[in-house]
Amino acid sequence: MVDILFLGTGGGRVNLIRQLRGTGGFVLQGKSLNIHIDPGPGALLRLHSAGFDPLSLDALIVTHMHVDHVSDAGVLIEAMTGFTFKKRGLLLASASVLVGDRHGDKSISTYHQSLPAKTEVFGPQDSKKFEVKEGMDANAHAIGSFSLSGVPVKHDEDSAFGFVMELDGVKIGYTSDTEYIAGVHDSAYSGVDVLIANNLKSAADGIPDHLHSGELIRLLQAAKPKLCILSHMGMGLIQAGPEAEAARIESASGVPTVAGKDGQYYCTDRCGWFRPEKKKGKEEKGQKKLE
Ligand SMILES: [Zn+2]
Structure with a gap:
């Protein structure tokens, strides 16, 4: 079982500044690992609002260098490493984030990259099993593991990636920011348990690089995931009503x-959405579902 805590289901430039919906990414909470994906602005504060201890993060994945996916990475690395005092945790990110983009800019400082036990570039063609350890040496205690397969994107960042993660027997797909790539996305996300889709808008508007509902419908028809959760929704879609769009x-x-809900968990074990305060009594989780 994996619970997914959404710290931000908003996307687009206007929502980013207005914060109608958050932009803090999401946390995959497995049996033994807490993995934060794409920590954009507000990720740290929204973790606290959800009652989630940032020090309990074990891994951080940043799919590309855009500010709404990476701006809080530095502070979360300081949390993951026990206020910077412990060499622990795993940082995976695109080459642009860690090595530099075409201007030479890195999105996570060299200092912050040096803090985790392991920091590694990951890309759309990579596929690998990762073991997260408590320390750096070969004999260090393994906390848990997951496998990650990169998925190509069509977005204005060359090294950006989507992924399929297998964690505790659950297959989770994440499109990251991309246009639909017919064939490639159909097979990559085929049959996943949950597909988190960064669906910025309800229809094409001439602005490239992001999914809209028309493309997402084609992707879902071909890939047939067991469930799709909409995230990274732009202002138009938010104002029009995400639940109605999800139904459509x-x-x-x-x-x-x-439609993803800010500050709430989605439980992949068929129990649906629940609020953070109900997370504390784990045995009560099933009874506290919201819908
Ligand atoms: Zn982007």
Whole structure:
């Protein structure tokens, strides 16, 4: 079982500044690992709001260098490493984030990159199993493991990637920011348990580089994930009503689809959404589902 805590389901330039919806990414909480994905602005504060201790993060994945995916990475690395005092945790990020983009800019400082037990460039063609250890040496205690397969994106960042992660027996796909790549995305996300789709808008508007509902419906029809969760929603979609849009996508694609909710967990073990305060009594989780 994996719980997914959404710290931000908003996307786009206007929402980024207005914060109608958060932009802090999401945390995959498995049996033994807490993995934070794409910690944009507000990630640290929204972890606290959700009652989630940032020191309990074990890994951080940054899919590309855009500010709404990476701005809080430095502070979360300081948390993951026990206020910088412990050499622990894993940092995976695109080459642009860690090595530098075409201007030579890194999105995470060399200092912060040096803090985790392991920092590694990951890309759309990579596929690997990662073991997260408590320390640096070969005999260090292993906390847990996951496998990660990169998925190509069409976005204005050359080294950006989507992924399929297998964690505790659950397959989770994440499109990151991308246009639909027919064929490639269909097979990459085929049959995953959950697909988190960064669906910026309900229809094409001439602005490239992001998914819209029409493309997402084609992707869902072909890949047939067991569930799709909408995230990274732009201002138009937020104002029009994410739940209605999710229902429209579900009816057109035949794939169960829900809109992500800021500050709430989605439980992949069929118990649906629940609020953070209900997380504390783990035995009560099933009874506290919201829908
Ligand atoms: Zn982006």
